[in-house]
Amino acid sequence: ALDSDFIASARDRGIHLPGMQTNIDEWYSAMDVFVLASHREGFPRAAMEAAAMGLPVIATDIRGCREVVEPGYNGLLVPVNNSKALAGAINELAASPQLREQMGKASRAKALRDFDERQIVHIVISAQLTALRETGRYDDLPTPEPPEVVMREALPADAAIIARLHADSIGTGFLSSLGPRFLRHLYASMISYPDSKVIVAADAYGPVGFVSGVKDVGRFYKHFAATKGFAAGLVALPRLVRPSALRKFWETATYDAEHQETGAELLSMSVASDYRRRGLGAALATRLLDELSAAGIDRVKVVVGSENAGARSLYQSVGFEDKDTIEVHRGEQSVVMVADRSSHFGVDTG
Ligand SMILES: CC(C)(COP(=O)(O)OP(=O)(O)OC[C@H]1O[C@@H](n2cnc3c(N)ncnc32)[C@H](O)[C@@H]1OP(=O)(O)O)[C@@H](O)C(=O)NCCC(=O)NCCS
Structure with missing residues (x-):
């Protein structure tokens, strides 16, 4: 969806557009910060994956992203359509390896706690079994x-x-x-x-x-x-x-x-x-x-x-x-x- 002039000028400024990739774990490993500047999301899987890979996450303050990022704990949230705030957040983390490390660890902990598929499946099944017990089944x-x-x-x-x-x-x-x-x-x-x-x-x-x-x-x-x-x-x-x-x-x-x-x-x-x-x-x-x-x-x-x-x-x-x-x-x-x-x-x- 991006025109070729835009792509060329982005490349000139040192931006890489790698296109479709399947070895995403290697890409996450190469990152210092994960940024998701969406206008709208469901429950962003990419941000959850980045958190699971121990990355600090900068995202927009919208539904879904708010589920992944606890601002100040494992990343930062910025308003939608506000490039200044987005750049400010990126600069803040770029300037502090210590903050990145601390937030990255928090991301990993949050992913294990809140996004682990086994945990979610366990919670859903337990809730259904509790409901069954309410009907008198033991x-x-x-x-x-x-x-x-x-x-x-x-x-x-x-x-x-x-x-x-x-x-x-x-x-x-x-x-x-x-x-x-x-x-x-x-x-x-x-x-x-x-x-x-x-x-x-x-x-x-x-x-x-x-x-x-x-x-x-x-x-x-x-x-x-x-x-x-x-x-x-x-x-x-x-x-x-x-x-x-x-x-x-x-x-x-x-x-x-x-x-x-x-x-x-x-x-x-x-x-x-x-x-x-x-x-x-x-x-x-x-x-x-x-x-x-x-x-x-x-x-x-x-x-x-x-x-x-x-x-x-x-x-x-x-x-x-x-x-x-x-x-x-x-x-x-x-x-x-x-x-x-x-x-x-x-x-x-x-
Ligand atoms: C009464 C009731 C709560 C007992 O619960 P329980 O977990 O089986 O009781 P316990 O295993 O702790 O039993 C402790 C002791 O009480 C006595 N006891 C319990 N149930 C008994 C029974 N059906 N017949 C004879 N003695 C009994 C025994 O001495 C038993 O010790 P033991 O197993 O070593 O012989 C249970 O049978 C029940 O829910 N009954 C229906 C509801 C009811 O009647 N509630 C009370 C009226 S409000």
């Missing part, structure tokens, strides 16, 4: 990298999978009766509420198990109603207005006051079926009790269906004891269990 996903399941605090992004774990495996109970969309609001609220704890056992795709607890269940429900009440109420309304659901809510909400029981409660826990009987449930419940205890709360209750032998023996194994029987879960009997750690430390030796 076992038939490829082994994550790293494959370990670790305990950590839940993040806002975990709310959907936690709600799914709850809806899939806790069939009874007041919360389950409200449905998965409501649960998603509830867990999002709990994750961000300072007086509650949600801990997950998670691999690279997200949680495979969780436990939730609050320092004061009455206060938490009030907070939830005040902040998410409208949105959550709308999705739960058809279920909430059922008299049986209202009765359950009332019984749950008034239990503590009536029985002068602790407000701290392990509200829910679940481990995906393929991950059960490996100690995850016990580790989650223990960590919740440890964290509540560290926050000064030594007495914690849990309400569990009396038929749920697995959960009852798990709770027992981490220190809960049967205290009372109530009727909350769809007319079924539930057991109120209490873990009281204060008694272990309350011995008066004086």
